[in-house]
Amino acid sequence: MVVASDAPLSILHVDDDGSFGELVQIYLERATEFDCTVRSVTSPDDALDVIRSDGDDIDCVVSDYRMPGTNGIELLRAVRETHPELPFLLFSGEETDDVAAEIVRAGVTDYLQKGYGTDQYTTLVRRVEHAVGSEGCFDADGSLELDAVGIVGPDDRFDHVDAGYASLYDYDAEEVEGKHWSALHPDDEVAHIRTHVLPVVRTGGKWTGQSTGLRADGSTFTESKLVTTLDDDRLLIAVSAIS
Numbered sequence: 001m002v003v004a005s006d007a008p009l010s011i012l013h014v015d016d017d018g019s020f021g022e023l024v025q026i027y028l029e030r031a032t033e034f035d036c037t038v039r040s041v042t043s044p045d046d047a048l049d050v051i052r053s054d055g056d057d058i059d060c061v062v063s064d065y066r067m068p069g070t071n072g073i074e075l076l077r078a079v080r081e082t083h084p085e086l087p088f089l090l091f092s093g094e095e096t097d098d099v100a101a102e103i104v105r106a107g108v109t110d111y112l113q114k115g116y117g118t119d120q121y122t123t124l125v126r127r128v129e130h131a132v133g134s135e136g137c138f139d140a141d142g143s144l145e146l147d148a149v150g151i152v153g154p155d156d157r158f159d160h161v162d163a164g165y166a167s168l169y170d171y172d173a174e175e176v177e178g179k180h181w182s183a184l185h186p187d188d189e190v191a192h193i194r195t196h197v198l199p200v201v202r203t204g205g206k207w208t209g210q211s212t213g214l215r216a217d218g219s220t221f222t223e224s225k226l227v228t229t230l231d232d233d234r235l236l237i238a239v240s241a242i243s
Contacts, residue, residue, distance in 0.1 A: 009036035009132060010054075014047040014063040014075065015091075024062065024091070027121035033129050043067070044075040055083050059132050062124070065092035065099060073106045080107070087131035091124060096230055097160045101149040104226070104238045112231050123231055130204065152181050152235040159234060168223070168241055170216040181237075186214050201229050210242065 011028060015021045021040035028038050036059075041047050044067060051058065061079060065072040072090045079086060090103060093114045103111050109131045112124055148164035158177050166173040169184050182190045189212040197207045206228040213223045226238040 009034055009059040009128075010057055011036050011038045011128065012047060012050055012058050012061045013038055013040045014042075014044060014061065014067075014072075015040070016042050016064065016067045018042050024121070024124070027118070028125060028128065031125040033125055034132075036128075044070050044078075047075060048078055051079055051083060051086075055079075055086070058083075058086065060087040060089065060128055062089045062091050062128065065090050065094045073102055073108075076106055076108060087128075089124075089127055089131055096232070096234070096236070097151060100151060100160075100236055101162055104149055104236070126204075127231075148239045150176070150237045150239070151230070152237060154233055156180055156182075165237075165239060168215075168221075168239060169213055175216075181235075184214055186212055186220055188212075189214075197227055201227050201235060204229060213239070213241070 013021055013024050013028075015024070018040070021042065025038040025040050028036055039050065041050060044063075047061070047063070051061075063072040063075055067075075072092065076088050079088060087109045090099075090108050090111045091114060092099070092111070096111065096113055099111070110127050112120070112127050114120060148162060148168055150161035150165045151159045153159040157180050161173050161176045163173050166176045169176065176184070182193075185193065193211065197211075200207045206226065208226045209224075211223055211225050213221050215221065222242045223239050224242055226236075228236050230236050
């Protein structure tokens with residue numbers, strides 16, 4: 001997908017490492033996928049000053065997570081007060097497992113973990129392109145209200161779940177980790193997920209909707225769910241039970 005626009009996209013990048021900010025600016029502005037200009041700042045306060053003065057002209061914010069005195073989630077919340085629909089990506093060195101629940105609850109548009117070499121910038125270009133040209137990975141206002149999070153590895157087994165995720169299915173977290181994702185759904189729901197959900201998320205999209213969960217005792221319940229693919233090809237699944 002190439003984002004069509006008469007004017008270059010305006011991207012605000014926030015990272016307390018100014019040298020890294022210069023690299024991000026170089027790679028984004030040289031990207032052939034779209035025409036953009038990047039403004040780099042080294043503090044959340046400076047970012048908010050830009051948002052307050054020129055926010056209507058900014059198409060996307062790319063921010064680090066851990067910065068002196070605050071973090072990217074706090075910056076996101078401040079941005080949402082005046083620009084609730086502005087795409088906001090976290091580009092951070094934090095392990096995905098450590099921040100997955102927080103980024104879902106906050107309504108981050110997308111999350112990309114910093115890596116080594118130039119591949120990370122190529123991936124960032126794709127994520128920015130997707131964020132400004134579509135709904136992104138998460139609702140901009142965080143309205144899904146999903147607060148139980150699990151991460152499924154390339155082998156289709158859970159790498160990590162939080163306590164809330166496990167408790168929805170009447171397990172402890174350590175009992176779920178290592179299970180195949182299909183163990184938490186009845187057979188007909190497994191078929192639906194394989195046919196209608198996984199093809200969407202495996203091609204870089206997201207899926208949100210209702211599905212049927214299977215508890216440890218064999219009973220079922222209706223769940224609201226978001227499924228999306230992380231940059232390392234694992235799946236992030238956020239769920240809440242519908243009473």
